[in-house]
Amino acid sequence: MKKILIATTGISARAIYRQLKENKDYEIIGFLEKNEELEGNLFDNKKIFSYNSLKNIDFDKIVIGGVHIDEIKNDLIDYQINEKYIWSYPESKISYFSQQRSKDIKHTLKILISVFDKLNINYILFGSSLLSVFRNKDLSTVSDIDFIVLESKLELIYKHLINIEELKEYNIHKVICEDDYILNKKGEIQAIAIQSKRNKEDDEPIIIEIERSDVYKGKTYIAYMEGDYFCYEEELLQKTRFIDYDNLKIKIPYNAEFLLEKTYGKNWIEIPKKWSKKDYGNLVNKKDI
Numbered sequence: 001m002k003k004i005l006i007a008t009t010g011i012s013a014r015a016i017y018r019q020l021k022e023n024k025d026y027e028i029i030g031f032l033e034k035n036e037e038l039e040g041n042l043f044d045n046k047k048i049f050s051y052n053s054l055k056n057i058d059f060d061k062i063v064i065g066g067v068h069i070d071e072i073k074n075d076l077i078d079y080q081i082n083e084k085y086i087w088s089y090p091e092s093k094i095s096y097f098s099q100q101r102s103k104d105i106k107h108t109l110k111i112l113i114s115v116f117d118k119l120n121i122n123y124i125l126f127g128s129s130l131l132s133v134f135r136n137k138d139l140s141t142v143s144d145i146d147f148i149v150l151e152s153k154l155e156l157i158y159k160h161l162i163n164i165e166e167l168k169e170y171n172i173h174k175v176i177c178e179d180d181y182i183l184n185k186k187g188e189i190q191a192i193a194i195q196s197k198r199n200k201e202d203d204e205p206i207i208i209e210i211e212r213s214d215v216y217k218g219k220t221y222i223a224y225m226e227g228d229y230f231c232y233e234e235e236l237l238q239k240t241r242f243i244d245y246d247n248l249k250i251k252i253p254y255n256a257e258f259l260l261e262k263t264y265g266k267n268w269i270e271i272p273k274k275w276s277k278k279d280y281g282n283l284v285n286k287k288d289i
Helices: 011-020 051-056 069-078 099-118 127-134 154-161 234-238 256-264
Strands: 002-007 026-033 046-050 061-064 086-088 123-126 145-149 170-176 189-196 207-216 219-223 228-233 240-245 248-253 283-285
Touching: 002 011, 011 026, 011 061, 026 051, 046 051, 061 069, 069 086, 099 145, 099 154, 099 189, 099 207, 099 248, 123 127, 127 145, 127 248, 127 256, 154 170, 154 189, 154 207, 219 234, 228 234, 228 256, 234 256, 248 256
Parallel strands: 002 026, 002 061, 026 046, 061 086, 123 248, 145 207
Antiparallel strands: 123 145, 170 189, 189 207, 207 219, 219 228, 228 283, 240 248
């Protein structure tokens, strides 16, 4: 039985943990976090270690995965961990699926799309969610579901969502811009996050994000992470069509296949063994806008 550590307790790491914890070939001895303040905390009764403790731990492999896989690998190498001890978990094997999660997602999407229709909101399904639909995958196999609102009506959507009885058990909050910038001002709503209350040790919560798009000099920018933006020609997101998903009609970009190629490359229909932030085809830093 190999002794393994799982790097981080983030969403991809939790999915890997749930997939490996019943495998008798592995003993999961804990998790790794770069933040030293998390040292000694527990996740599902497994200890969280900091990178500084690695020299004192008896392990065979450190499992890494998810969109930050390259950064995590580089961090481990910086801490003098030989690459032979690092196990890069295939992207194609990471799944957040469960029967209950699938059922809850479909129900929540039905409510949300009815809200969009009632408020006359122009929206599109986006990102890995759009990709999964084209790959004929259940939307519960991805970590979160992304919608882009093409009109800045996030405040209106938020006020409506928090008054829906069926969503009372969800955490619904506004993501607020922390700084002034070309595409947004401090205090403005950048997105709405909808999250179910669920035990993360056993199953992943539903996360639906409704993000705002911003047009600047003929380009549409969608905030991503760590100060970066997805960038598209303005017209690519304006024209839409519907796609069927489990008896639900969802609005997508009219030329969705071209958008997916720009984002994920020419072989976007194939599930890669590995995917990291640097693999996106149209991610730009805010300094370069």
